[in-house]
Amino acid sequence: MPSSAAWQRTLIPGIILALLLLVGLPMLHSYGILSDYYLNLFGKYLALAILALGMDLIWGYTGILSLGQAIFFGFGGYAMGMYLMLASSGQGVYGERIPDFMVWNRVTSLPIFWQPFQSFPLAVLLALLLPALAASVFGLLTFRRRVSGTYFAILTQAMAFATWLMCNRNEMNLGGTNGLTDFKSLFGFALSDPSTQWVLYMITAVFLVGSFVLCKWLVSSKMGLVMTAMRDQEQRLRFLGYPIAQYKIFIFALAAALAGLSGALYAPQVGIITPSQIGVLPSLEVVVWVATGGRGTLIGAMLGAVGINAARSYLTAHYPEWWPIILGGLFVGVVVLFPNGLVGIPGQLRQAVRRARRRGAAAL
Numbered sequence: 608m609p610s611s612a613a614w615q616r617t618l619i620p621g622i623i624l625a626l627l628l629l630v631g632l633p634m635l636h637s638y639g640i641l642s643d644y645y646l647n648l649f650g651k652y653l654a655l656a657i658l659a660l661g662m663d664l665i666w667g668y669t670g671i672l673s674l675g676q677a678i679f680f681g682f683g684g685y686a687m688g689m690y691l692m693l694a695s696s697g698q699g700v701y702g703e704r705i706p707d708f709m710v711w712n713r714v715t716s717l718p719i720f721w722q723p724f725q726s727f728p729l730a731v732l733l734a735l736l737l738p739a740l741a742a743s744v745f746g747l748l749t750f751r752r753r754v755s756g757t758y759f760a761i762l763t764q765a766m767a768f769a770t771w772l773m774c775n776r777n778e779m780n781l782g783g784t785n786g787l788t789d790f791k792s793l794f795g796f797a798l799s800d801p802s803t804q805w806v807l808y809m810i811t812a813v814f815l816v817g818s819f820v821l822c823k824w825l826v827s828s829k830m831g832l833v834m835t836a837m838r839d840q841e842q843r844l845r846f847l848g849y850p851i852a853q854y855k856i857f858i859f860a861l862a863a864a865l866a867g868l869s870g871a872l873y874a875p876q877v878g879i880i881t882p883s884q885i886g887v888l889p890s891l892e893v894v895v896w897v898a899t900g901g902r903g904t905l906i907g908a909m910l911g912a913v914g915i916n917a918a919r920s921y922l923t924a925h926y927p928e929w930w931p932i933i934l935g936g937l938f939v940g941v942v943v944l945f946p947n948g949l950v951g952i953p954g955q956l957r958q959a960v961r962r963a964r965r966r967g968a969a970a971l
Contacts, residue, residue: 617827620906621820628653628812636805643801648920650808650876652913653815658869659896659912660815660822660905661862666894667902668826669858670838671755674890675763678770679738679863681885683870685774686737688787688880689721690730691798695791707789708782718780727794734871735864742863746856753852755841764887771886786881790874798875811872815909818865822905825861834858895938901948910950 632649635641641649658680665671692706704725705717724730745766749759777783796803825831833854836844845851874880883889892915900911915934922930945952 617820617823620823621816624819625812625816628816629809632812633805633809643804646808647804647876648917649913650804650811651873652916653808653811654869654873654876655896655916656869656909656912657815657818657872658866658893659900659908660818661865661869662893662897663902663905663908664822664825664834664865665858665862667897667904667908668831668834668838669855670841671855671859672760672894673763673859673862674760674887674894675767675770676862676866676893677885677887677889678767679742679866680870680873680889681770681774681880681882682738682741683734683867684874684880684884685781685787685870686724686730686734686867687871687874688790689724690727691790691793691875692787693717693721693725694793695789706782706787708785709780712777712780714780721780731871734867736867738863738867739860742860743856746852746859750852750855750859764890767885767887767890771882774882774885782881784882786879786883787874788879788881790878793875798878804876807872807876811876814868814872818868819905819909822865826905830854892934895934897948899937899941899948901950904948904950907948907950911948914949 632641632646636643636646658676661679662673662676665673693704705714709717723733745763749762754762773779774781774786775784781787790798792798793803796806798804798807826834833844833849836849837851837854841851870880893912896911896915897908898911899915900909901907915937919930919934922933926933941948945955947955
């Protein structure tokens, strides 16, 4: 268990984050400084920050580079999207609620794998369990065989590409290339209504704060020491008798569950979930968020996710052709100039000042 000092390091940042997201931004919104549109945008960014937290756990702290985290995000998004589609659909031939795209494809009854998503609690549960289960199975097949480093990254990238291809097929009854769209309501409340969007923002903010506190507690515990040891000295840890594969499977499954939660919160706020959001490119973008913000810090991962997606919203609206170049240049620049990310810039500057002082003292 973490010590009292570790608890302080966990709770104090969590309280500050809660005050900022649950009090500060809603207050700005209530006074009209922050519009409904921008509050909804922040809700989307905060959902993606949960995805970045999971990525930082496995990459920043454990040293496992996964290029397929968007798959688990897609599982959560599709799970929630399937519930929302069924809640907004009309009656089919046999009295069941059938999504419109199935009617157009002459599907007369709801597929078996859609049945559980008629229940909201079950849809939420599956949004968390399906990614965690898929990650556990994949981890069992790879970590027990000591697949790591570049080989693991390539395997996860191949898995992301295969999942993207599969979801694009109309035969999967997941909407094909168009995905799941036109979500209208949740519990009878219109998703386009500003009050509904405010509630979704608050729910997302609560889950982000909870996810951050959970991750902060984890990395401050003995488990966190094992994670960083796996990142820095895996062979020595294995020599000491630690079950490395079991630890990696657990962290990978936890990160996948966080990605599923992120997708489940993101889908109703955006109103769509498509295969383009679960392929190789979105998975690479998650890596860019964490690297830019500062991996191994949690705060940096969240700042990277929010900051880059905010920049993306602005630049794609004004300079759409420049966005890919800017994103690539930002990633290269941060890696070359600021290897600890934007969060690490103050520490890097302090070190530079100390080195300059030492050189000056030596010259005297």
